[in-house]
Amino acid sequence: MTREMGSRAREAARTVTRRPDFTARSLVPLGLFFGLALAFPFLPLGDRAEYLLQIAFFTLVAGVLALSWDILARSGQVSLAHAAFYGLGAYGFALLSKAMPWFLAMPLAAVLAGLISLILGAVTMRLSGMYFAIATLAFTEVVRTVIQNLPEPVAGGANGLLVPALLGGNARGQYFLAFGVLLFTALVSLAIRRSRLHHAFAAIRQGEETARVLGVSVVRYKLLAFFISSSLAALGGVLYAGKTFFINPLETFSLANSIAPLTTSIFGGLYTTLGPILGATVLRVAEELLHNSVKNGYLVVYGLVLMLSILWLPRGLMGLFKKGKQGGDL
Amino acid sequence: MELFLQTLLNGLLQSGIYALVASGLALAVGVVGIVNFAHGEFLMIGAFLAWALSAYLGVDPLISLPFAALAVFGVGALTYRVSIRHVLLAPELNQMLLTFGLGILLQNVALMWLGGNTRTVTTPYQGSSLSLGDLSVGGPKAVAFGFAVAILAGLYAVLYRTTLGRQMRAVAQNRRGSQLIGIDVDRVYLIAFAVSCALAAVAGVLVAVLLFASPTVGLVFALKAFAIIVMAGLGNLTGVLWASVVLGVSEALVQTYVPGGGGWSDAVFFLLIFATLVFRSFRGAR
Numbered sequence: 001m002t003r004e005m006g007s008r009a010r011e012a013a014r015t016v017t018r019r020p021d022f023t024a025r026s027l028v029p030l031g032l033f034f035g036l037a038l039a040f041p042f043l044p045l046g047d048r049a050e051y052l053l054q055i056a057f058f059t060l061v062a063g064v065l066a067l068s069w070d071i072l073a074r075s076g077q078v079s080l081a082h083a084a085f086y087g088l089g090a091y092g093f094a095l096l097s098k099a100m101p102w103f104l105a106m107p108l109a110a111v112l113a114g115l116i117s118l119i120l121g122a123v124t125m126r127l128s129g130m131y132f133a134i135a136t137l138a139f140t141e142v143v144r145t146v147i148q149n150l151p152e153p154v155a156g157g158a159n160g161l162l163v164p165a166l167l168g169g170n171a172r173g174q175y176f177l178a179f180g181v182l183l184f185t186a187l188v189s190l191a192i193r194r195s196r197l198h199h200a201f202a203a204i205r206q207g208e209e210t211a212r213v214l215g216v217s218v219v220r221y222k223l224l225a226f227f228i229s230s231s232l233a234a235l236g237g238v239l240y241a242g243k244t245f246f247i248n249p250l251e252t253f254s255l256a257n258s259i260a261p262l263t264t265s266i267f268g269g270l271y272t273t274l275g276p277i278l279g280a281t282v283l284r285v286a287e288e289l290l291h292n293s294v295k296n297g298y299l300v301v302y303g304l305v306l307m308l309s310i311l312w313l314p315r316g317l318m319g320l321f322k323k324g325k326q327g328g329d330l
Numbered sequence: 331m332e333l334f335l336q337t338l339l340n341g342l343l344q345s346g347i348y349a350l351v352a353s354g355l356a357l358a359v360g361v362v363g364i365v366n367f368a369h370g371e372f373l374m375i376g377a378f379l380a381w382a383l384s385a386y387l388g389v390d391p392l393i394s395l396p397f398a399a400l401a402v403f404g405v406g407a408l409t410y411r412v413s414i415r416h417v418l419l420a421p422e423l424n425q426m427l428l429t430f431g432l433g434i435l436l437q438n439v440a441l442m443w444l445g446g447n448t449r450t451v452t453t454p455y456q457g458s459s460l461s462l463g464d465l466s467v468g469g470p471k472a473v474a475f476g477f478a479v480a481i482l483a484g485l486y487a488v489l490y491r492t493t494l495g496r497q498m499r500a501v502a503q504n505r506r507g508s509q510l511i512g513i514d515v516d517r518v519y520l521i522a523f524a525v526s527c528a529l530a531a532v533a534g535v536l537v538a539v540l541l542f543a544s545p546t547v548g549l550v551f552a553l554k555a556f557a558i559i560v561m562a563g564l565g566n567l568t569g570v571l572w573a574s575v576v577l578g579v580s581e582a583l584v585q586t587y588v589p590g591g592g593g594w595s596d597a598v599f600f601l602l603i604f605a606t607l608v609f610r611s612f613r614g615a616r
Binding site: 131137141142146148255259263266300302306314 | 365413416417424432433437441442593596597599608
């Protein structure tokens with residue numbers, strides 16, 4: 001107990017006295033990742049190109065989900081409701097694209113999911129730790145129940161909905177769209193890292209009372225984190241819906257979609273921009289390799305990775321690279 | 331009026347299982363201080379044990395109940411030794427996420443091994459029913475309720491009448507103080523956690539009789555158990571009983587009186603969580 005408080009105090013002190021280690025050099029690995037991702041479709045991939053491009057697409061989506069989850073976690077809110085906003089993005093896009101072109105439906109679905117997240121955020125505002133986790137877990141189940149029980153013409157009921165394919169089903173175009181969304185998410189994350197928001201989120205995470213005393217308006221920042229995170233997650237949902245062109249409540253709101261971003265961020269390295277993206281790449285590729293040998297239950301890996309990360313690698317992959325720097329107090 | 335009474339009765343019977351699951355969870359939260367997100371998976375193990383013993387050896391689930399409880403007691407003790415014990419002093423979130431990972435692991439091992447199908451257990455009394463005046467009750471439901479009540483009575487007897495129970499309550503109240511007066515806290519934790527898992531397994535056996543066994547059957551019950559312990563106040567064991575009745579009865583009422591209620595009743599627990607949490611947070615408690 002005391003050891004933990006000591007480390008918190010130390011980190012708080014560090015946050016105040018030192019400027020964040022945010023230099024051009026720290027951006028190099030991130031730039032490298034995006035360079036590689038951009039070049040990926042042009043690599044000579046052989047006759048499995050289509051399959052590999054699809055895996056790469058879903059890796060980018062997983063990155064969007066994980067990084068957006070991490071942004072919320074930075075404000076101390078460890079959510080199990082990410083699947084809800086991912087799913088709301090998918091459903092919002094499916095319904096909106098009946099009435100408007102995709103490039104309008106996409107941002108609108110994201111904003112709508114963001115607004116709904118404000119409702120959840122406002123209700124769970126004063127909950128902490130496990131109460132918050134339980135409430136968000138239950139929220140996902142209920143969103144699914146509601147969508148499933150709405151009259152079938154509205155949202156397709158338990159059978160699901162057909163979604164118009166993004167960009168007419170052009171795989172390369174879809175890949176670059178996903179690339180754009182992940183790049184946007186990373187830029188948002190970096191912008192937060194640079195701005196006052198970073199300090200506000202860190203202060204709230206390390207102690208709400210203290211943050212309030214320091215003059216951080218806790219309510220506003222917590223809701224803002226919710227809005228940003230959920231809108232980005234919804235963009236991930238749009239990509240998913242537009243790629244698979246068929247969605248149903250059971251898969252879209254599956255607990256797996258909440259577990260994956262959480263595990264990915266913790267495995268990759270919490271409160272960083274590169275960590276969740278790196279984690280998504282490693283885990284997604286591992287998952288795909290496993291998918292060929294195991295049909296059911298590939299989530300085993302996520303469960304195992306989550307347990308092992310917490311027991312032995314609390315700073316995630318990022319902790320392997322830079323020892324003794326901040327980040328990782330879960 | 332008759333429909334109303336029947337609804338109340340159904341709800342009450344359902345709450346027996348809820349109380350069994352939730353009191354196990356409350357024991358882990360109250361004594362060990364761990365919110366066990368893998369609780370539902372221990373229930374799932376119990377359900378599958380009942381199914382396997384019945385399908386392969388022809389053992390009636392109600393006879394295999396003590397064996398399932400004992401087996402899962404062992405699994406729980408092992409889990410405590412290997413993982414939980416190492417995060418007791420870690421931040422709350424680490425503990426929570428660790429058990430969450432364990433839950434995913436167990437659920438998906440079951441999925442890999444047994445597939446996603448539901449397995450039903452057939453018993454001779456499955457189709458039977460009892461009638462009380464104008465009301466009728468399914469045989470298995472009544473039996474399951476009876477077992478739940480008996481086991482809960484046993485649990486409370488242990489907690490309030492034996493040395494071990496007194497030690498558990500002491501540890502729940504003050505970890506350090508208990509250590510000072512010579513209680514082996516680690517041992518109490520181990521037993522409390524393992525008993526908590528065994529309670530889930532017992533509930534699982536009953537669930538296998540009433541519904542089915544499947545890899546994901548635990549999640550629904552775990553979520554409802556969360557709702558119950560949140561309503562009761564985390565770690566409050568006596569509150570669990572009435573909170574279970576509230577949940578069971580309100581679900582039954584929704585099922586009967588809301589059109590298309592079968593689907594909606596699954597959302598009731600969430601409303602109860604929210605109502606409780608919001609009410610509490612506005613009253614100022616955490």
